[in-house]
Structure formats: structure tokens, C-alpha cells
Amino acid sequence: MTTAALAPEAAAVAARRRAMAPGTYGIVAISIAVIAIMAAPIVLSALASIKTAADASAIPPHYLPRTLSLENYAKVVGFQAGLATYVGNSALVAAMTIAACLALAAPAGYGLARFAMRGKEIAFLILLAPIMIPYQAILTPLYLDFARVGLVNTHIGLAIVHTLLQLPFSIFLMRASFETIPREIEEAAVIDGCSTWQRLTRVFLPLAVPGLVTVALFAFINSWNEFLAALIFMNRNTSFTVPILLVSVRAGKFGAVDWGALQASVIISIIPSLAVYLALQRYYISGLLSGAVK
């Protein structure tokens, strides 16, 4: 579509366009080179992960596996408290983050989009506080508060931090989704005697499903990938999330890096976000565009 905009199809200008634009073969070559460069790290890592452990640590290294083996994956599955524990931690934190983002952002977006509120701008400004105050800055007081009430090393504690990271974007997006719903639909619900809450649950939410999916998608990916808060708040080896697992796999047992196990854990860590992104690509891109506020 970019091309369509940049180089209109009009027959009269076709020849000129061909003369002016870089050659088609050149473009194909560049595209293939770009794909190769961008895909290579992931492909090579995936190939390394299915080498035997010895082959994966061979010096000098080989590009391709000599023999295929799931040895590295087996090692990661049995690492410390077990892969299932770590994936479970990450999944639970992500699920809580999704739930909290939806539960907080949908009503807030509805309030901001559909009600005349005095001081609405002040409310919006407070809700943007997590953008203005980077979470990296408030981790110390949060850690001390959480330690006091027993939220350190808990899923809910980390989910709270991930929710505050995602909340401004989520509210922004929900507000935008609700604003596009026509007045007439709301008025019909008012005439039917629906309360404002019924209007939200029966009219607005069903019409804002794409927005809800986008909020959930970003909450999942960002929670699954988040590193610094997880590093600080989940410091017991049974409470690690997947990104922290990666670092401890590298640290290994005796100092020497187990490269095969490291690549296996990298691949395991990226599969969920890649799969979710590929399945819901359209929502992700539209979210990125409407909410470049993040």
C-alpha cells in the first residue's frame, strides 16, 4: 500500500516511475537480504537448541546441528524448580495482568469517553502518571511496601507492577474504542431503561471487543517479557519468571555457560509471544498505532 501511495499506478507515469524508482530486481534482492538478516539470529538459535549439548558448545562452532537432539530442552525442563514452575509463574502473572488491565481500563475508558465529568482532564493526567514517572524510579518504595504486606515473591505483587506499566496505554485504547461507538446505539439503550452499568456490559463491551483483545494482547506480551521488576520482586528460585530463568540458565551451575541449554530456554521464552503476535497481528499493529502514547 505504501508503494501505491508513493508510486501511483497511472499508466501515463508508469514509464517514468520505472525510470525513477530503484530497479525491481534490486528491491527483491534487498528484501531477501533484509529477511535473511532479521531471521538469522532466531533461526540459528533454534538450530543450536536442537544440537547435542557437546555440539552446541563446540569451539569453533558449527552453523548447523551435526545430529538432532532434545538433550538441551530436557535439561531446561529439569532446571532447578523445573520449567513448568517458571512457565506457570509467568503465565499466572500475565493472566492476572490481563485481568487487572481489563477490569480497570474498560470502566475507566467508559467513564472518560461517555460522561461529562468536571475535572476530567485532572483525572486523565493522574492516569498518565505511570508514563511521567518511569516505573524504574519507584521500584524501591514499591519493594519496601510490598515487603511490608508480604507481596514480594508473589504472583499478585509482580502482576500489580506489570498492570501499572500497561494501564495508561490500556485506558487510552479503551477510551478511544468507546468514543467511536455511535450515540444512537447508546440512546436506544437509554430508552430501553438500561442503567449506565447495563449500557457498559450489554452495549459497549460487546462492541469494543477488538479494543479489549488489543489491551489483553499487549498486557500478555509485555508482562511475559518484563525483566527488571521480575528480577527485583521474584528473587526466590521457585518464584522466577521465564526471563529470570534465562539469566539463571546462563549462570549455570559451575560458572561455565551451557550454551545449548541457553538457546533452548531462549527459544522456549520467545515462542509464546511470537505465537500470540502472529495469531493476532492485526490487533497488535492497530494497538501500536493508536497508542503510540506508550
Next chain:
Amino acid sequence: MSKTRSSGQWRGWLYVAPALLFVAVFVVIPFGQLIVMSMTDRSLLGGGKFIGLMNYIRIWNDSGFWRALLFTVKYTIVLTPILMILGFALALLPADNTPLKRLTRTVVFLPVVIGLSSSSLLWFWLFDEQVGLLNKLLVDLRVIAQPIVWFASADLAFWAIVISITWKVVGFGMVLFIAAIQSIDREILEAAVIDGAGYWRRAFLIVVPLSRRIILLATLVSAIGSMLAFDQFYIMTSGGPRGQTFTAVYWIYQNSFVSFRLGYGAALSIVLTLIILAFSTLQIGLTARNEAT
């Protein structure tokens, strides 16, 4: 209509209240605590005696912090233009709407959604001097004679991280720029073609100026991300060699969570927040203008 409006005054607030409460409890109050803490000598063991602005005076004389801040600024100034220019070039990559173009865009964007910790460990491996395939490739291509020990030198480590992050996030700018280009009125471009403007003239004299708001926004988002960089340095360099690759956030982390100088770390955090505030205010201003139009 009238019903919606009359009940709105307090009902609207009712719906916004849970989110407001959440932000107040988990962001605003902790920030207040941070300000108080920054004026104490609190450590993990306790303390917490009020010492006024002593921590801030210490920051003034903390060469480690200034080195980290300067390093972070350098990282941001080098990385941001690379990301913007490459992102724009990829967005402009002209081709008919073929499967090849769609595949290119999908593949370029894939690293954006994977975790920074995953990509950093991936590149840590590729750059390794013994088992790293990047070194092997460069040796095989006769670009270098010996594998390079990337993380033994602050300069090489810096570029290794710039390369890995470019790979990781170049797709972000690309996607924003594609949208910017698509939103340009086709008639303007057609008129330019008829007037004899070539591809590159159209790109630089029409597309770039008309996309400047998105370019600015993408630049700000990227710059804020770089100013807050931590994961990639923690994982790939651990701040080394000789503490030359600490970033501002990493320096705060070291003080607060490694040396447990909580009061001092809090003061550093306040300074960083003020720096970021300048960027994010501009960003919010730009976004708000976007909404208005």
C-alpha cells in the same frame, strides 16, 4: 442524552475511580515515599535519618553517576537516529504489494514482540568469541582474522549492544512510518509525479515533511526507551568492563538493590524522573494534539 449528561457528573467518576485508586496507591504514593526517602540515609539495615539534600549534593560529586548518565545519553544519541533512519528506509522499501513485501514486514517486526532478555541472551551468544556464530561468520567471510572479544572493550560492547537493539526494535519505527506514509493524500503524490518529481524527491520533499509529527513521536518513544535502558546492559555487559557500560537505570539498580543505599538510590531516581519528564511531557503533548485532529 440529557439523562446521560445529568447523571454523568458523579457517575463518570465512579467508573474512573478504580483505575485512579490503583494509580494513586501504586504510583503516586510510592513516588511521594521516594521523595521522602531521597532525603534520608536509609539503607537496607534501617537508618532513615533525615539528612536534607545531602544525597543530592553527593550526586553532584558522584563521578560514577555522571559517567553512567553520559553513557546513556551517548547510547540514546547514537541509537535513535539509526533506528529512525533504518525504520524509515524499511517503510519506504518500495515493491508491489506482493507476498515478499508482506513477509519482509512481518519478519522485520518479529523481534519487537520477543523479550529484551531473550534477544540480549541470543546476541550475547552470537557475539561470543568462542562459540558465537557472528564471529565465525565474520572470520569465514575474511572480514576479520581472529574472533573479536566484543565484551572486553567498552567501545566494542557499546556497538554490539547497538547492533542487537537495532535488530530488536527497528520494526517499531517501520510500522509507525508505514502508517504515516499511508495517511498521506494520494493526490499530492500523484501531482508530484506529474510534475516530474522522482522517487527520492517524493520521499524526501513530500513524505518526510508530511510525516514529521509521527517521526517526532517515534523519535521520542525510542529516546525514552534508550534513556531507561537496563536489561540489555545487565545481561550482555554487566556494566563492564571496569564499570564503563553502566546506564543511568543500572546505576540506580546498583545503588538501591546491590549496595542497598536506598536513600541515595531514591535521590538518583528523582533526578532520572525529572530528566524523563522533559521527554514524556513533550510526548503526551504530541499525542494529545493527535487526538484533537
